[in-house]
Amino acid sequence: MSVLSQFVFNGIVAGSVYALIALGFALIFTASRVFHFAHGGVYTVSAFAGYTVMVTLGLGLAAGFATAALVAALMGVGINMVLYEPMKAGNVSPFVAMISSFGVLIILTNLTAIVWGSNPTVLSPGGSATIYRLGPIYTTGPQLQIIVFTVVLALLLWVFFRFVRLGIAIRAMGSDAELAEVVGMPSRRLRHISFIVGSGLVGISSLLIGLNVGIIDFNMGFDIMLMATVAMIIGGLGNVGAAAAGGFVLGVVQNVAIWKIESKWQLAISFGILILMLLFRPSGLFGERGPAA
Amino acid sequence: MLTVEKLNAFYGKKQVLFGVDLTLRDRSIAAVIGPNGAGKSTVLRSIFGLVRERQGRITFDGRDVSHLSPVHNIAAGLAFVPQGARVFRELTVQENLRMGGYTLPSAVLAQRRESALQAFPVLSERRTQKAGALSGGERQMLAFAMALMLRPRLLLIDEPSIGLAPKLVTQIFDTISAIREELGTSVLIVEQQAQQVLRVADTVFVIRAGELISHGPVENYRGEDVLRQVYLSNRTSQVN
Numbered sequence: 412m413s414v415l416s417q418f419v420f421n422g423i424v425a426g427s428v429y430a431l432i433a434l435g436f437a438l439i440f441t442a443s444r445v446f447h448f449a450h451g452g453v454y455t456v457s458a459f460a461g462y463t464v465m466v467t468l469g470l471g472l473a474a475g476f477a478t479a480a481l482v483a484a485l486m487g488v489g490i491n492m493v494l495y496e497p498m499k500a501g502n503v504s505p506f507v508a509m510i511s512s513f514g515v516l517i518i519l520t521n522l523t524a525i526v527w528g529s530n531p532t533v534l535s536p537g538g539s540a541t542i543y544r545l546g547p548i549y550t551t552g553p554q555l556q557i558i559v560f561t562v563v564l565a566l567l568l569w570v571f572f573r574f575v576r577l578g579i580a581i582r583a584m585g586s587d588a589e590l591a592e593v594v595g596m597p598s599r600r601l602r603h604i605s606f607i608v609g610s611g612l613v614g615i616s617s618l619l620i621g622l623n624v625g626i627i628d629f630n631m632g633f634d635i636m637l638m639a640t641v642a643m644i645i646g647g648l649g650n651v652g653a654a655a656a657g658g659f660v661l662g663v664v665q666n667v668a669i670w671k672i673e674s675k676w677q678l679a680i681s682f683g684i685l686i687l688m689l690l691f692r693p694s695g696l697f698g699e700r701g702p703a704a
Numbered sequence: 705m706l707t708v709e710k711l712n713a714f715y716g717k718k719q720v721l722f723g724v725d726l727t728l729r730d731r732s733i734a735a736v737i738g739p740n741g742a743g744k745s746t747v748l749r750s751i752f753g754l755v756r757e758r759q760g761r762i763t764f765d766g767r768d769v770s771h772l773s774p775v776h777n778i779a780a781g782l783a784f785v786p787q788g789a790r791v792f793r794e795l796t797v798q799e800n801l802r803m804g805g806y807t808l809p810s811a812v813l814a815q816r817r818e819s820a821l822q823a824f825p826v827l828s829e830r831r832t833q834k835a836g837a838l839s840g841g842e843r844q845m846l847a848f849a850m851a852l853m854l855r856p857r858l859l860l861i862d863e864p865s866i867g868l869a870p871k872l873v874t875q876i877f878d879t880i881s882a883i884r885e886e887l888g889t890s891v892l893i894v895e896q897q898a899q900q901v902l903r904v905a906d907t908v909f910v911i912r913a914g915e916l917i918s919h920g921p922v923e924n925y926r927g928e929d930v931l932r933q934v935y936l937s938n939r940t941s942q943v944n
Binding site for chain 2: 583
């Protein structure tokens, strides 16, 4: 029993990581309806930028987080300005935007390897992490921070999208961009805001996750983007609560599965779930079924 | 209150409107009618600034609004109800009303949302439901209510009858008439179903192939054969 609860807990930690990436992605998707795979590249670069300020320059934790958030926010809004907005103006298919975004992910991944090297980089707050015991479960400070940060962030975003005028406007714009213009919404500005906030959050997440794992490497955004995408399809697209929930479900299933099955099957299990979801419940576990038209 | 002079509009390189002139008196309802694909909707979309490639002069209350974008036209006192009972389907009824008044200060917005819900009891019953779950007629009412949140001086309505049952169409045009009576709003309607719109309009403009081919007071268009003659005639005429 205690073994199972530890696996479930590990799953919640892993799930939080997926959920954190999925939350920013979902915010951006809600606003712009772009499959922003480059989000994974923003995640990688901001982690290394934070590392440089925090460790290389020795300016401390707070400066590291601020840098990661700032770099990520600027990159996100920059990608929107240079790539997606011109495509929207030219009525380019969303599919083309998605492929371009994937290209940006590859470019950013490789740029990171060129600038910071291709070996894993140790990222540690100094000393080894203290291990806490909660009943039958062992955990660390960074793990608990990630879970709390994820849950609080998911709740804040949920409130933002349900009750705040700006949040409702972002949902409205995703639902019908032309009607948004008809009622006088500043659509471009709303999309820029979504990219700034969604990317800033992934910048903060990148360091939180880096500190938990203990290392960062140039390929981290690629792997995590893959899992975050699976999580969002499991949860349901275009809904922050569902994206977070999908992350938790995926994390727990992956970790509980390796309790009974060899861990080399973990990826196969993840994609197996993805295929089953696409076959039997394409709108996701918690997604809203869109109108038929 | 609204004057449109020599309006040209383009979709890319293709010209769809050719020198359309149009005037609308204060507190009046004008109908733009004409065959399918004549460019009727483009007239409204150009006036409101949704079609950006346009030439000509548009004045509203003596002010030049020829080059304004939708958000600035809203500030000037215009509102637009697009074709097909367009609402934000994934949002609830009250969220839609809130978005209709996006440009208003919060206090005004809350107050007007309440009066909108009072004016449209059907919407009040369904205020927490998704707009996508409403019937076609209810969605069209919601679309009106959203535009009226802005208390526009001029309401532009694009083909309100599309996809609705005949009985509902009558109701929709009664609503438009009531909006003018109660709020003093001027209305410019584009409509395919000429019979219905002629029931409520004061002035008629007939558009064919992107050109204004006829205009005049509504009485002159009520006869059985008048419209057919107008549609088929080859020259620009003023029906007196």
